[in-house]
Amino acid sequence: MKLDTTGLESFASFHGEMDDLHGEFWAPPSFDLPVCADFDGFQKNAIQMVKPAKGTTTLAFVFKEGIIVAAESRTSMGGYVASQNVKKIVEINPYMIATVAGGAADCIFWHRNLGMKCRLYELENKRRISVAGASKLLTNMLYSYRGMGLSIGTMVAGCDEMGPSLYYVDSEGGRLKGSRFSVGSGSPYAYAVLDNGYRYDMPTGEAAELARRAIYHATFRDGASGGVAVVYHVGPDGWKKISGDDVRELHDKYYPAVQVPPEQEMMQVPPV
Amino acid sequence: MECVFGLVGDGFALIAADTSAVHSILVHKSNEDKVMILDSHKLLGASGEGGDRVQFTEYIQKNVHLYQFRNGIPLTTAATANFTRGELAIALRKNPYFVSILLAGYDKDIGPSLYYIDYIATLHKIEKGAFGYGSYFSLSMMDRHYRSGMSLEEAIDLVDKCIMEIRSRLVVAPPNFVIKIVDKDGAREYGWRESIKDAGVAAA
Numbered sequence: 001m002k003l004d005t006t007g008l009e010s011f012a013s014f015h016g017e018m019d020d021l022h023g024e025f026w027a028p029p030s031f032d033l034p035v036c037a038d039f040d041g042f043q044k045n046a047i048q049m050v051k052p053a054k055g056t057t058t059l060a061f062v063f064k065e066g067i068i069v070a071a072e073s074r075t076s077m078g079g080y081v082a083s084q085n086v087k088k089i090v091e092i093n094p095y096m097i098a099t100v101a102g103g104a105a106d107c108i109f110w111h112r113n114l115g116m117k118c119r120l121y122e123l124e125n126k127r128r129i130s131v132a133g134a135s136k137l138l139t140n141m142l143y144s145y146r147g148m149g150l151s152i153g154t155m156v157a158g159c160d161e162m163g164p165s166l167y168y169v170d171s172e173g174g175r176l177k178g179s180r181f182s183v184g185s186g187s188p189y190a191y192a193v194l195d196n197g198y199r200y201d202m203p204t205g206e207a208a209e210l211a212r213r214a215i216y217h218a219t220f221r222d223g224a225s226g227g228v229a230v231v232y233h234v235g236p237d238g239w240k241k242i243s244g245d246d247v248r249e250l251h252d253k254y255y256p257a258v259q260v261p262p263e264q265e266m267m268q269v270p271p272v
Numbered sequence: 273m274e275c276v277f278g279l280v281g282d283g284f285a286l287i288a289a290d291t292s293a294v295h296s297i298l299v300h301k302s303n304e305d306k307v308m309i310l311d312s313h314k315l316l317g318a319s320g321e322g323g324d325r326v327q328f329t330e331y332i333q334k335n336v337h338l339y340q341f342r343n344g345i346p347l348t349t350a351a352t353a354n355f356t357r358g359e360l361a362i363a364l365r366k367n368p369y370f371v372s373i374l375l376a377g378y379d380k381d382i383g384p385s386l387y388y389i390d391y392i393a394t395l396h397k398i399e400k401g402a403f404g405y406g407s408y409f410s411l412s413m414m415d416r417h418y419r420s421g422m423s424l425e426e427a428i429d430l431v432d433k434c435i436m437e438i439r440s441r442l443v444v445a446p447p448n449f450v451i452k453i454v455d456k457d458g459a460r461e462y463g464w465r466e467s468i469k470d471a472g473v474a475a476a
Contacts, residue, residue: 139323170295170323
């Protein structure tokens, strides 16, 4: 199969009569393409197998001073960036927050529902609900809707009597207790930066910077992540928003533009 | 890529399971305990989809406890196995649970026993069994080296052989395993086989 290069033929036509030797030299350029049905399919299939459906990057980790929760703020519908300013960290109550990944409507609705259930628990039992309990409530609700197309990948973080607790909950009904999670299409990129820089006894400032950096790197490589890198801290007294930085500004901060001297400069020809 | 396998020895039964919680290419956790201690003398090793595994095994555990509260005596291993199979069978045609289970227990008059319960509600009483991708390696390893009435040392040696075979031959082999045993003194954790330690906070 040869590429169609008829558009280049005008170049050859300038040279009028050609003999055999020159004929091949002036023929329009072309090259063979691989003979197979769907050349790009292999790469596409490999990426499709890996790329989770949730176009976002969120992360959370437990450390000595509590929990850091971070997320970016882009919503994409396929290739279209619908918004760069979406709130992906939602507050359930003054001491518990959760992240949003997957279907935005699903996550926000069910988190509001969870907040209601937590408040009812508080009123009925005269004490705060534990993070384990709140995440279990959410899991049970989501499990009963299994297979009906909900798309939620969320992390519930809070400080209760057991100390700081972090749970990963998803719409397949899975629930994992852990100390370090990242969810979304940008999560593998974030995991790499997070795993490498993580130490349990970091001070809060360093932990927040680690989270910010991990989100930035994920937004750099993942098209479905971008916008603003938001970082929250959850301590024994409740949650607090630490920062919200546009990732483009973070890029300029981490990798400032260096003036590259031009290889060759156009010189002014001195007038004769 | 889950691996659960178990065997019956001289006066004990043991179950070994991998401890990875995986989501497509991501390993969310490498210290997730998949062998539940059902009651004082029963172990339940489960493999299957995340939500189903936890919800179904907790459901069985709560019902086993309820029986004990109501009747004052614990269920036998055989009765628990049949109850579990029954629940899977009832749910199968409506809303199936995608979990496969190895149930190990010790009864005072019967001794140790191991039951294989499939996700399509198959039930077999067995001496050795395995689920998951790891079963392709551990089943033949156990077939080759297993003898009835093995001592604990010999059985752990066989388990270690299986784990090493899985680690070297399975393409995305889980790094860590947990081993739990049940004998006349009860059900308890025997040990872990870790090649990757989770940094920071202790295992959940």
